[in-house]
Structure formats: C-alpha cells, structure tokens
Amino acid sequence: xxxxxxxxxxxxxxxxxxxxxxxxxxxxxxxxxxxxxxxxxxxxxxxxxxxxxxxxxxxxxxxxxxxxxxxxxxxxxxxxxxxxxxxxxxxxxxxxxxxxxxxxxxxxxxxxxxxxxxxxxxxxxxxxxxxxxxxxxxxxxxxxxxxxxxxxxxxxxxxxxxxxxxxxxxxxxxxxxxxxxxxxxxxxxxxxxxxxxxxxxxxxxxxxxxxxxxxxxxxxxxxxxxxxxxxxxxxxxxxxxxxxxxxxxxxxxxxxxxxxxxxxxxxxxxxxxxxxxxxxxxxxxxxxxxxxxxxxxxxxxxxxxxxxxxxxxxxxxxxxxxxxxxxxxxxxxxxxxxxxxxxxxxxxxxxxxxxxxxxxxxxxxxxxxxxxxxxxxxxxxxxxxxxxxxxxxxxxxxxxxxxxxxxxxxxxxxxxxxxxxxxxxxxxxxxxxxxxxxxxxxxxxxxxxxxxxxxxxxxxxxxxxxxxxxxxxxxxxxxxxxxxxxxxxxxxxxxxxxxxxxxxxxxxxxxxxxxxxxxxxxxxxxxxxxxxxxxxxxxxxxxxxxxxxxxxxxxxxxxxxxxxxxxxxxxx
Amino acid sequence: xxxxxxxxxxxxxxxxxxxxxxxxxxxxxxxxxxxxxxxxxxxxxxxxxxxxxxxxxxxxxxxxxxxxxxxxxxxxxxxxxxxxxxxxxxxxxxxxxxxxxxxxxxxxxxxxxxxxxxxxxxxxxxxxxxxxxxxxxxxxxxxxxxxxxxxxxxxxxxxxxxxxxxxxxxxxxxxxxxxxxxxxxxxxxxxxxxxxxxxxxxxxxxxxxxxxxxxxxxxxxxxxxxxxxxxxxxxxxxxxxxxxxxxxxxxxxxxxxxxxxxxxxxxxxxxxxxxxxxxxx
Numbered sequence: 137x138x139x140x141x142x143x144x145x146x147x148x149x150x151x152x153x154x155x156x157x158x159x160x161x162x163x164x165x166x167x168x169x170x171x172x173x174x175x176x177x178x179x180x181x182x183x184x185x186x187x188x189x190x191x192x193x194x195x196x197x198x199x200x201x202x203x204x205x206x207x208x209x210x211x212x213x214x215x216x217x218x219x220x221x222x223x224x225x226x227x228x229x230x231x232x233x234x235x236x237x238x239x240x241x242x243x244x245x246x247x248x249x250x251x252x253x254x255x256x257x258x259x260x261x262x263x264x265x266x267x268x269x270x271x272x273x274x275x276x277x278x279x280x281x282x283x284x285x286x287x288x289x290x291x292x293x294x295x296x297x298x299x300x301x302x303x304x305x306x307x308x309x310x311x312x313x314x315x316x317x318x319x320x321x322x323x324x325x326x327x328x329x330x331x332x333x334x335x336x337x338x339x340x341x342x343x344x345x346x347x348x349x350x351x352x353x354x355x356x357x358x359x360x361x362x363x364x365x366x367x368x369x370x371x372x373x374x375x376x377x378x379x380x381x382x383x384x385x386x387x388x389x390x391x392x393x394x395x396x397x398x399x400x401x402x403x404x405x406x407x408x409x410x411x412x413x414x415x416x417x418x419x420x421x422x423x424x425x426x427x428x429x430x431x432x433x434x435x436x437x438x439x440x441x442x443x444x445x446x447x448x449x450x451x452x453x454x455x456x457x458x459x460x461x462x463x464x465x466x467x468x469x470x471x472x473x474x475x476x477x478x479x480x481x482x483x484x485x486x487x488x489x490x491x492x493x494x495x496x497x498x499x500x501x502x503x504x505x506x507x508x509x510x511x512x513x514x515x516x517x518x519x520x521x522x523x524x525x526x527x528x529x530x531x532x533x534x535x536x537x538x539x540x541x542x543x544x545x546x547x548x549x550x551x552x553x554x555x556x557x558x559x560x561x562x563x564x565x566x567x568x569x570x571x572x573x574x575x576x577x578x579x580x581x582x583x584x585x586x587x588x589x590x591x592x593x594x595x596x597x598x599x600x601x602x603x604x605x606x607x608x609x610x611x612x613x614x615x616x617x618x619x620x621x622x623x624x625x626x627x628x629x630x631x632x633x634x635x636x637x638x639x640x641x642x643x644x645x646x647x648x649x650x651x652x653x654x655x656x657x658x659x660x661x662x663x664x665x666x667x668x669x670x671x672x673x674x675x676x677x678x679x680x681x682x683x684x685x686x687x688x689x690x691x692x693x694x695x696x697x698x699x700x701x702x703x704x705x706x707x708x
Numbered sequence: 709x710x711x712x713x714x715x716x717x718x719x720x721x722x723x724x725x726x727x728x729x730x731x732x733x734x735x736x737x738x739x740x741x742x743x744x745x746x747x748x749x750x751x752x753x754x755x756x757x758x759x760x761x762x763x764x765x766x767x768x769x770x771x772x773x774x775x776x777x778x779x780x781x782x783x784x785x786x787x788x789x790x791x792x793x794x795x796x797x798x799x800x801x802x803x804x805x806x807x808x809x810x811x812x813x814x815x816x817x818x819x820x821x822x823x824x825x826x827x828x829x830x831x832x833x834x835x836x837x838x839x840x841x842x843x844x845x846x847x848x849x850x851x852x853x854x855x856x857x858x859x860x861x862x863x864x865x866x867x868x869x870x871x872x873x874x875x876x877x878x879x880x881x882x883x884x885x886x887x888x889x890x891x892x893x894x895x896x897x898x899x900x901x902x903x904x905x906x907x908x909x910x911x912x913x914x915x916x917x918x919x920x921x922x923x924x925x926x927x928x929x930x931x932x933x934x935x936x937x938x939x940x941x942x943x944x945x946x947x948x949x950x951x952x953x954x955x956x957x958x959x960x961x962x963x964x965x966x967x968x969x970x971x972x973x974x975x976x977x978x979x980x981x982x983x984x985x986x987x988x989x
Contacts, residue, residue, distance in 0.1 A: 166989075288987075332988040345984060348976025351786055375978035377786055377965055382812035386779035389772065389809075393752070393783025396770055397791065398972040401783070419773050512981055536716055538746075538766065555972065556768035556791060560747040563762065565771045566755070574718055574763050575771075 140193040141275065141322035142203055145264070146218060147210025150182040155289070156208075156264035157188025158504070160271065162285045164192040165333040165506050167277060168326030172197045172623070174503035174694075179358070179443045185213055192322065197505070198470070199623035202696040206274065206319060208267045212237060219243075227274065227319055229267050246270065246316055253307040258300030265301045269308025274316065277323035279309050332507055336500035339471040339510065340404070340430055341366040343478030345374045346512035349428075350399035353379040353390040358442050359498035360404040360432040384409035388416040388429070395425045396564055398555035400482050404430035407449050408438070414456040417491050421461025423564040424543070424551070424589065426485035426492075426520075428478070433497040435692040444692025445498035447619055447665035453495050454643050454674065460586070462593040464492040465643040469622030472507045473640060474500065479515040487520040488592045489553060495642070497665070499620040499694040523554030539563060539572040545584055549591030597644035605653055607635030612708045614657035616683055618642065618671050621663050621695055628700035633708070639671065645678040654681050659707055661685040663700065709743060711736045718763045727827055727904030727915070730878030732761055735794075735823070737881070738888040739767070749792045752781040754801035757832050757906075758825035761796055775805025778813045781820050788970040789819065789960045792892065799826045803839040803859055814868035817896045819958040822870075823888075824861055824899065827906035828913050835909025842912055862939040865899040866932055866952060872898035873935060874950040877922055878905070879915050887950055896958045903948070918946065925949030 145157055154175050161171045173190035191200040204221045207214070207228045215228060215237045222228070224242045232247035239245065248270050250263040257266070265286065272282045286301045334342075341363050344352065354364040368378040381387040384405050391401035405413060410431050420427045431453050435446035454465055464484050468477040474496065481492040523540065540554045540562045551571075556562045563573030568585060570576040605614075606626060612633040617625050618640065625636050637653050639646070654660060662672045662683040667690045672683050687703045689695060714736045722728045739749065746767040753759040755774035762769040768791075772780045781795045802810050802824050813820065829847070830836040836849035840861065844853040865873045872894040876884035884902065891898035903922075905915050921944060928950040929935040935952035960966065 330989055332985065334988045338988070342984065345979055350971045350974065350976075351783065353783065370984055371965060373980045373983045375965065375974060377963060377971060379782075379786060381779065381782075382808055385776065386782070386809055386812070389776045389779035390783030390786065392772075393770065393780035393785075394787035394971075395783075396780075397784045397787035399787040400976070401787075415773055416776070419776075423770075423772075510985065512977070512979075517976055539716070555788075556747055556750055557788075558745050558748050561766060561768050562747070563769045565762065565769075566773055567771060573769070574716065575760075 140191050140197060142205045143190045144187055144204045145208040146187040146214030149177060149180055149184045149186045151210055152264050153186040153188050159268060159285055159289055161190045162333055163282045164323055165331060166281050166285060167323050168328035169194060170196045170506045172200055172505040177443055198626045201698060229270055248311055253311060254304055257304035257307055262300055262304035265304035266308035269305035270312035273309045273312040274319045275323040276318055276321035278325045281325060332509055333504055334471050334507060335502060335504040336471045336474045336496055337362040338366050339474035340478045342510060343475040344402050346515040347479040347482035348400050348517055349376055349402045351377050351394040351401040353381050353387040354404045355381055355384045355387045355409060357406045357409050359434055359501040360406060360430060363404045384412040388413040391427055392416060392420050392425050395427055402428050406432050406434050407436050418457035418459050419566050420491040422566055424489040426489055428481045428485050429491060429493045431493055431495045432501045441692045445694050447497055450670040453493050461589055462488060462490045463643050465495060467495040467619045467640050467642050469619050469640055471505055475510050483518040487518055497620050521550050521552045523552050536572045541571045542573050543569060543585060544571045545588055549588045593644060600641045600646055602649040603646055604638045605635055606638060611635040613659040613661055613704055615661050615663055617663040624695040624697045624700055625663060627697035632704055634704050647678045651679045661707060663687045666690055709740050711740055714739050714766050716764055716766045720764045721760055723908050725907040727878040728757060728825060730881050731825060731902050731904050734881045734884040734888055737885050741889060742892060750784055751794050751796055752777045753796040756798035756801045758796050758798040775801055778806060778809040782818050785818055785820060785960055788972045789966055790970050794821045794823060796823050799828060799838045799840040800830045803861060811868045814865050814870035814897050816959045817871055817956055819895055819960050821891045821898045824901045825904050826901050827904050827910055829906045829910040831906045831909050845912055861901045862951060866936050870899045871896035871954045871956050873952040875901045875948045877903045877918055877948050879918060890950060896956055921946045922948050928953040930954060
C-alpha cells in the first residue's frame with residue numbers, strides 16, 4: 137500500500153461519521169485520486185463506536201490497509217481503539233474542548249476547536265465540516281473542491297446550510313493553516329478522467345436498472361438495504377416499481393409473479409432472508425421463471441454479528457432449495473463487477489428461464505470505491521426464446537389446443553416463453569406438469585420435463601468466460617479466492633512473486649480452465665472469509681483438486697493485505 | 709362463451725360430492741356472465757384441494773406453493789394491472805401457512821379477488837384440523853377434539869382493511885355467483901369466503917349443517933363497525949352475503965409509474981441515466 141494516504145474518522149454512532157467520511161472521499165475523488173472506503177458499525181441506531189476508513193492514492197486502490205495517516209477522533213475512545221493503527225508521522229485531529237488525548241510517540245496531535253468554530257459558522261452540527269476543512273489544509277487539498285462537494289451533498293437542504301458548511305470548512309482550513317504545518321501533499325488537485333465513486337449496492341441497483349429491471353420487491357436487511365434505498369428513491373427516473381413486501385417470502389413470490397407476467401424482477405436479501413426464500417427458488421426452478429436474487433452475506437449463524445462481513449454462505453447459496461433444477465451463481469468481487477455481473481444475471485435468468493443468485497457480502501455491498509464510468513450501453517439485453525407473435529391457438533393441434541405450450545419439449549431444453557394476455561392462455565405450475573402446464577405425474581412426462589429443465593444449462597459452462605489469473609503467469613505461489621477477498625489479494629500480490637486465480641462464475645463451475653491453471657501452479661493457497669474453506673470444498677467437488685494451504689478468517693472483518701503478504705511469505 | 713369454454717379436458721379429481729364443485733360452477737358461470745377473456749384472466753392458487761381447480765379451468769393460471777398465492781398474485785398485478793387476477797386459496801393455505809400475506813394484502817388493498825375455499829379441514833393431507841375448524845373438531849391431528857377456537861376469515865379481512873368482504877355457500881350457486889360478480893368488478897381487495905363442505909373428512913360442517921344455519925344478508929354495510937357485527941354468527945345463524953364494500957384507491961391505482969401503461973408494456977430502458985448516476989461524481 138505504498139504511495140497511499142490512509143484516512144479515518146471515528147466517534148459515536150449518530151455523529152455523522154458516515155456522511156463526513158463520504159464527503160472526504162468525494163473530495164479526494166474530485167481532486168483526481170483513486171479511493172476506497174468502508175464503514176464499521178455495530179447494529180445500533182445511536183451510540184456504539186463507528187469508524188469510517190478511506191485509502192486514497194494516485195494509483196488504483198483495491199482495499200484499505202489496517203493503518204492510518206490522519207485520524208479525526210471525535211472522542212477519546214477513537215484514539216484508544218485505533219492508536220496501534222497510527223503510522224509513524226501520523227496525525228490526529230481532535231477538539232481540545234471535548235477531551236485531551238494522551239500523547240503517543242511519533243504521532244502529531246492537532247487540537248482544533250471544532251465545536252466553537254462550527255458555532256461561529258452557524259451550527260454545532262457543522263463540527264465535522266470544520267475538521268474536513270482542517271484536513272484539506274493538512275493534506276495539501278484544494279478548499280474550492282471541498283466546497284463544491286459540500287454544495288452537492290447538501291443540495292437538497294436550505295441555502296443557509298450550504299453557506300454554513302462552506303464557512304465551517306473555511307474556518308477549519310484557516311485555523312489549521314495558522315497553527316500547523318501540512319502533513320504532506322496527498323490531495324493536491326490532479327487532472328484525471330472522471331470516475332464514479334460508488335458502493336457495491338448502488339452498482340447492483342444501477343446494473344439492474346441498466347438491464348431493464350421493472351419490479352424490485354425487497355425486504356430490508358443488512359447489508360443489502362441500500363439497494364432498495366436507491367431503487368425506492370429513483371423509482372420514477374428508473375421507470376420501475378419498488379415494492380416493500382411484508383417479508384422475504386412475499387418478496388420473492390411477488391418477483392416470481394411479476395416475471396411470469398412478463399417483466400424482469402429482482403429480490404435482494406442476506407442469509408436469513410435467503411433461508412425464507414429458498415422454497416420459492418425451487419418454485420422458480422420448476423415453473424422456469426427467470427429471477428435474479430442478490431444475496432449479501434454477513435457473519436452468522438442466525439443473527440450472528442449482523443453488520444460485519446463473511447463468506448460463510450457459499451455452499452448454502454450454491455445448493456439451497458429442494459429438488460433438482462438448473463442453478464446459476466455469480467459472485468462479483470467489486471463494485472464494477474457488481475454492475476456488469478448483475479446485468480448479466482438478468483440475461484442468464486431469461487435465457488435459461490431459471491433463478492440466478494448473485495452472491496456478494498457486506499464488504500462489497502457497503503464499501504465504496506472509484507471506478508471507471510459505468511455505461512448502460514455496454515449492457516446487452518438478451519431475453520431468450522420468446523413466444524412467436526404468429527402463435528395462434530389453432531396452430532397447436534394437441535388436445536389442449538387453446539393453451540399456450542409453455543413447456544414444449546425442445547432439443548436444448550428451452551421452451552418459448554409467453555406471457556398471459558388477451559387470447560393467450562398461459563398456465564404454469566409448481567406440480568410436475570406437461571407441456572401445457574397441467575399437472576401430470578406419468579413416468580414419461582416426469583422424465584421428459586425434468587430432463588428438459590436440466591438440459592437447459594448443459595452448454596453453459598463452455599460459454600462462461602475463463603477465470604482471471606492476475607499477476608505473473610509463473611509464480612512461486614498461486615492464490616485462489618472469490619468475492620470480496622479480491623481487493624486485499626490484488627493489493628497483496630503487487631510486490632510478491634505470487635499470482636491470483638480469481639473465480640466469479642461459481643455455478644456452473646469453469647472446471648476445465650481451473651484445473652488447467654492449477655496444474656501449472658507451483659504452490660497453491662486458498663483465501664476465504666470463512667471457517668471451512670467453502671470454495672476449496674466446491675473446487676474439489678468440481679475438479680478433484682485439493683488446496684492444502686489455507687488462510688481463513690471468520691472474525692467478521694475483511695482481510696488486510698498485510699495478513700495475506702505475511703502468509704505468502706511463510707509459504708514461499 | 710359458455711361454461712364449457714372455461715373447462716380444460718382434464719376431468720376434475722375432487723371427490724364426488726365435494727363442495728368445490730359448486731364453487732367451480734359459480735366461478736365459470738361468473739366468467740361467462742362477465743365475458744372474461746381466458747388469457748387475460750389469471751387464477752393463482754396455492755396448494756390444497758382448491759389448487760386442482762387450475763387444471764380444470766381454461767384460463768391463464770399459476771399454481772404456486774402452499775400459502776403463497778397472494779404474494780404471487782400481487783407481483784402479477786404490479787407487472788400487468790390490466791389482467792384480472794383471482795387468487796384461489798384454502799383455509800389452511802390462506803389463514804395457516806399464508807396468514808401474514810392475507811393480512812397485508814387486505815391492508816394494502818391490492819386490486820385482487822381472494823377466493824377462500826373454506827372446508828375447515830386440511831383435506832388433501834387427510835383431514836387434519838385447520839385454523840377454521842371448530843372447537844372440538846376431531847381429526848388425526850386432534851384425536852381428542854380441537855382445543856382452539858376457529859378463526860373467522862371475514863372478520864380478519866375486515867380488521868385488516870379489505871374493501872370488499874363477503875361470504876358465500878357452495879350449496880347456493882346463484883347467490884355465490886352474484887357475490888363473485890360483484891367481487892370481480894370491485895376495484896380493490898375483495899375477499900370471498902366460500903363455505904364448501906368436505907364430504908370425506910369434515911363431519912361437523914356438512915351441507916346440511918350449513919343449509920340449516922345460513923341466513924342471507926340483504927345489502928352490504930358501508931361502515932366497518934356494522935359489517936363486523938353482521939359477519940359474526942349470531943343465535944346459531946351463519947350470515948352469508950356481501951358484508952362490506954367501500955370505494956378506496958387500490959394499491960395499484962396509487963402508482964404514477966403505471967398510470968399510462970402497465971410495466972410489462974414499458975420499454976426496458978425508459979430511464980434517465982444522467983439523473984441516476986449524477987450523485988456518483
């Protein structure tokens with residue numbers, strides 16, 4: 137994590153930690169830098185310790201490390217909890233009227249009367265903006281850019297609030313300038329291509345919109361709630377309905393009903409909600425109803441530590457729900473993949489007429505980073521085999537000739553989809569059914585229909601893109617991982633003789649390419665945010681290859697590159 | 709169109725004498741009377757004896773999971789509110805497994821008909837007690853007799869906010885047909901509880917039991933208080949008819965996005981990308 141600047145703000149929940157942090161990263165992004173940020177918080181509305189953490193660099197950043205160059209401490213607890221993360225030469229901004237921190241060797245303390253200056257600017261709530269003004273000076277940043285961010289962030293508020301925040305930023309900047317020397321030139325304005333600063337959840341929401349989602353029925357749950365917040369806020373601009381169901385079962389049921397009626401529909405949840413949904417996943421399987429399910433993992437079991445991250449649900453998500461039907465699972469590892477793979481999930485769901493699970497986790501959902509501009513034009517829409525407009529009831533000479541043959545047998549297993557409308561009777565059925573959707577339990581029909589469904593994805597594993605191998609082709613050790621470990625692993629291998637086999641299409645599994653890559657590896661190392669090494673187990677089932685070296689972490693915290701580097705060094 | 713035009717070639721597999729036959733007859737006759745297009749009319753069922761009706765009825769249909777027909781119907785209606793969506797559900801399906809959905813669908817006043825085939829028994833699984841079987845009902849799950857009072861679906865619908873609440877009897881098809889017709893025409897959530905005896909498992913609520921006790925209500929109430937009093941059994945008499953009907957905007961009619969055309973007819977890309985992405989720069 138060389139040439140990066142690490143920023144942290146900590147205090148009590150409810151003190152505006154998250155919004156101040158986001159103003160900071162937007163300021164850095166607009167100044168031309170790459171950023172990555174995330175927030176840690178307990179499952180509380182008020183009280184409890186919250187921290188916001190950002191890394192800023194002139195080069196692309198994939199995650200944060202566990203060290204800090206500049207800390208805004210809104211209370212003593214913040215200094216106590218994070219003192220070991222402070223780099224030599226780091227600095228701490230605090231309000232001397234609030235508390236007096238004990239000194240730490242090699243660390244600068246910058247007393248800034250945050251509250252007093254905020255009151256001068258207009259309101260005590262602007263204290264964090266005073267601190268950000270001081271940060272702008274201490275990091276060589278441009279106050280004008282900070283003010284432009286404040287203007288946009290508070291755009292919906294009264295003019296006095298924008299003016300007050302501008303004043304607060306100026307007061308913080310001027311105060312720091314009159315008392316302290318800058319920490320260094322970390323945020324001096326640079327020219328760069330415009331980049332988006334976006335979280336995984338928002339990228340998922342945008343990917344769904346770009347793919348033409350029409351109904352999202354999502355019950356709130358950490359860590360996916362901000363998907364529904366975005367969709368609810370932009371219902372009209374996106375041309376969709378966001379529907380808040382009474383529970384997750386209703387959510388997935390309504391999404392299935394809507395897909396049957398002809399629109400692209402979306403649900404999102406975490407492990408507990410997914411458990412409630414799983415019977416209906418199977419319903420989508422047998423009725424051949426397209427559906428996209430976003431599954432944002434958090435650390436369980438049951439409620440577990442619900443605001444922390446984990447990759448504990450891979451094997452569960454891969455196999456949940458009764459019966460055999462074709463299953464597809466994609467696992468994006470960052471915000472950009474969240475956008476494109478979510479959009480792709482809609483195409484797969486409609487092409488193969490089956491549910492598609494998009495598996496992410498808290499560290500992807502709620503972390504934000506700068507990425508190249510997301511373009512909806514890069515998303516193709518493929519709706520699969522649809523009813524021919526020439527279909528007329530009389531053309532079908534079988535006994536039920538007026539019913540649309542929704543489940544007609546086909547070589548590739550994929551029947552044409554038709555939606556109920558005037559003159560077109562469409563029947564779908566959770567019971568085993570014949571081509572007209574009428575219940576039928578004969579041996580021949582059961583075999584025909586089940587084989588038809590299972591055939592649908594037979595060729596899919598050949599069509600999916602080969603997994604990425606990051607880093608040098610020849611390496612001392614090949615790391616294997618998926619999902620949110622991607623960022624810390626990419627950061628870790630920057631300076632080592634290691635490469636990284638990254639998997640984001642997990643079912644169907646790209647068994648041949650994975651076997652080919654692993655056959656060439658000198659040593660292998662599995663990295664996962666769980667206890668059992670679940671990708672390792674799945675990979676062994678699919679390829680017969682066992683990865684013996686493992687780095688597993690299940691404390692609810694994401695990996696830091698330093699931990700991975702240490703493990704690699706111990707193997708090489 | 710005639711009643712035959714709404715039948716598939718599948719022979720009904722209900723037991724001879726099943727109360728569902730009268731209900732089915734009333735439904736088909738209502739579709740004839742309303743000249744319902746069989747493609748645009750969607751029957752959404754759960755699992756139970758009621759669910760078989762999807763196989764015999766030649767209209768669009770979705771047979772889903774036990775307890776879940778209501779939320780499936782909600783999704784269909786949100787995607788295409790021009791479809792006439794009729795939920796067909798049972799006492800176990802609607803009030804046991806799916807009770808939560810029933811309460812919330814009533815509260816939100818979706819433009820749906822919820823047709824409850826109430827035989828006060830889990831007949832498809834050999835007659836165990838259901839939420840509406842009466843105190844003392846003997847079955848394989850209640851060998852000593854049921855120790856819990858019965859739930860009244862009409863009362864629950866009224867308390868939950870449904871804007872059309874009624875009860876019919878499958879032994880009186882013309883009367884049930886009148887109720888069904890009014891329910892389908894109603895814009896908002898219309899509950900039709902149908903007393904339909906299970907002739908195999910339920911020895912308490914038989915055709916004769918109901919014939920001796922039912923009492924027809926003259927006209928619906930416009931206020932919930934009156935409707936609640938009217939739907940309760942009194943002096944051993946079981947009231948049937950439309951208890952309550954009120955005009956209120958349906959959930960779907962409150963959505964600006966579908967005022968001009970249903971979601972299913974809208975372009976997949978009728979979004980404003982710059983507005984959607986502006987805040988990320």
